[in-house]
Amino acid sequence: MRKLNIAIIGLGNIGSYLFKYLNDNKKILTEKNNCLPIIKYVGVKNLKKKRNIKINKSQLLKNYLDATKKKDVDLIIELIGGAEGAAKKLVFNALKNKKHVVTANKALIAKYGDQLAKIAEKNKVNLEFEASVCGGVPIIRSLKESLIANKISRIYGILNGTSNYILSTMDKQNNSFKEVLLNAKKLGYAESNPSADLDGDDVSSKLKILSSLCFNSFLNNNIYVEGIKDIDKLDIDNANKLGYKIKLLGFAEHFKNKIYQRVHPTLIKKDSYVASIDGVLNAVIVDGKPVGQSIIQGEGAGPAATTSALVSDISSILRGNIKFPFSLSNKERKKLNFENIDDRSFSAYLRFEVLDKPGVLSNITNIFSKNKVSIKRLIQDPDKNRKSSSIIIITHNSKNKFLKKILNEVSKKNYLKKKPKLIRIDNI
Numbered sequence: 405m406r407k408l409n410i411a412i413i414g415l416g417n418i419g420s421y422l423f424k425y426l427n428d429n430k431k432i433l434t435e436k437n438n439c440l441p442i443i444k445y446v447g448v449k450n451l452k453k454k455r456n457i458k459i460n461k462s463q464l465l466k467n468y469l470d471a472t473k474k475k476d477v478d479l480i481i482e483l484i485g486g487a488e489g490a491a492k493k494l495v496f497n498a499l500k501n502k503k504h505v506v507t508a509n510k511a512l513i514a515k516y517g518d519q520l521a522k523i524a525e526k527n528k529v530n531l532e533f534e535a536s537v538c539g540g541v542p543i544i545r546s547l548k549e550s551l552i553a554n555k556i557s558r559i560y561g562i563l564n565g566t567s568n569y570i571l572s573t574m575d576k577q578n579n580s581f582k583e584v585l586l587n588a589k590k591l592g593y594a595e596s597n598p599s600a601d602l603d604g605d606d607v608s609s610k611l612k613i614l615s616s617l618c619f620n621s622f623l624n625n626n627i628y629v630e631g632i633k634d635i636d637k638l639d640i641d642n643a644n645k646l647g648y649k650i651k652l653l654g655f656a657e658h659f660k661n662k663i664y665q666r667v668h669p670t671l672i673k674k675d676s677y678v679a680s681i682d683g684v685l686n687a688v689i690v691d692g693k694p695v696g697q698s699i700i701q702g703e704g705a706g707p708a709a710t711t712s713a714l715v716s717d718i719s720s721i722l723r724g725n726i727k728f729p730f731s732l733s734n735k736e737r738k739k740l741n742f743e744n745i746d747d748r749s750f751s752a753y754l755r756f757e758v759l760d761k762p763g764v765l766s767n768i769t770n771i772f773s774k775n776k777v778s779i780k781r782l783i784q785d786p787d788k789n790r791k792s793s794s795i796i797i798i799t800h801n802s803k804n805k806f807l808k809k810i811l812n813e814v815s816k817k818n819y820l821k822k823k824p825k826l827i828r829i830d831n832i
């Protein structure tokens with residue numbers, strides 16, 4: 405029987421669940437892959453920490469980096485996290501020393517994936533990262549294998565469970581962003597520092613990885629990123645009245661012969677498929693030829709779903725397939741030009757909280773016409789007590805740079821009471 409010696413480095417939320425899973429499911433994994441997985445070593449930061457898993461003394465490495473030098477290690481599973489520091493050192497050294505690597509680390513792959521893939525290819529070892537994008541949603545293996553026949557024109561979806569939980573809970577309950585975020589932390593759906601989730605950075609890392617796989621390109625940092633921090637309950641209620649839901653979406657797309665990557669809150673029709681994805685769920689939609697549209701939905705995070713993805717990668721290595729990390733050789737990957745979204749056109753929702761006084765509305769509509777943005781719908785909602793008015797404008801398709809110009813111009817007016825809002829609309 406063939407054997408594969410494994411070192412798991414990082415035994416936190418994910419690593420400890422995987423450790424237990426591999427021990428409990430050794431027999432079935434061996435039968436399915438015709439190879440026996442053996443956890444030879446584990447590595448952590450704090451050697452004295454009490455853990456809820458049973459580790460043999462001989463398994464525990466004094467220094468996690470020793471795993472990269474040991475002759476009796478074939479595969480290193482990196483579950484430390486972060487683009488720099490210990491995780492970076494471990495993965496670079498592992499690949500240089502001809503060890504296969506499985507990682508769940510989207511930050512590391514989004515930043516150093518190209519360099520790492522080059523070393524893996526040169527040394528003929530695997531670098532697998534299914535768990536780095538949307539936990540249990542098997543999108544990476546689908547792109548690399550099941551959808552290999554396709555020319556992909558667009559990939560998009562809900563790639564962050566925390567922000568989807570916040571937006572869908574604000575929609576269902578009469579609670580503010582702050583209240584819902586606090587509850588999300590209590591329920592374990594948001595980290596104590598949730599900024600990467602709320603700023604869109606988490607989606608950005610995942611989208612960069614997906615778009616390079618879809619378009620056979622190197623990773624590209626030209627990506628527009630906007631998170632959900634500025635969305636308030638009033639925007640969600642307004643969206644509902646207008647027949648929309650607000651979702652944080654990531655898009656990588658070919659549009660009129662140009663390629664764009666963008667992450668931002670988006671108004672989408674209430675009856676669209678994506679609008680029905682609530683809570684911490686993720687959903688990824690791929691448009692390709694000849695397949696048409698393909699959708700994968702599931703748990704985007706958490707130890708159980710992430711372990712499902714990790715075991716898929718481990719199994720691929722157990723079966724002995726050496727593959728290019730990004731589906732094709734570095735020599736064949738392209739340096740594509742990803743465009744800035746300034747010249748991309750969107751229909752948009754704009755909201756202005758203004759003093760309720762004569763001339764304000766006409767001043768705003770003049771700014772729109774000066775920037776050649778035509779108005780599809782305008783709703784004015786005055787609040788006599790507060791002497792203020794909420795002006796909501798839905799535009800026809802207009803270039804992003806003109807929409808931004810309008811925001812900047814109105815922002816300078818002294819009749820404005822709050823920072824104005826711009827949420828793009830997508831007809832998905």
Ligand SMILES: NC(=O)c1ccc[n+]([C@@H]2O[C@H](COP(=O)([O-])OP(=O)(O)OC[C@H]3O[C@@H](n4cnc5c(N)ncnc54)[C@H](OP(=O)(O)O)[C@@H]3O)[C@@H](O)[C@H]2O)c1
Nearest residue numbers: 414415416417418448449450483484485490508509705706
């Ligand atoms: N949590 C999720 O739902 C989820 C989902 C998908 C992907 N991921 C990814 O999975 C990875 C692990 O996440 P996690 O939630 O399991 O993190 P975690 O609970 O913080 O665990 C991190 C582990 O890394 C170890 N570690 C930290 N610094 C180290 C160092 N300098 N040397 C050696 N070991 C070190 C820690 O050791 P000690 O135990 O001694 O402190 C701990 O065991 C991250 O890349 C994350 O982005 C997580």
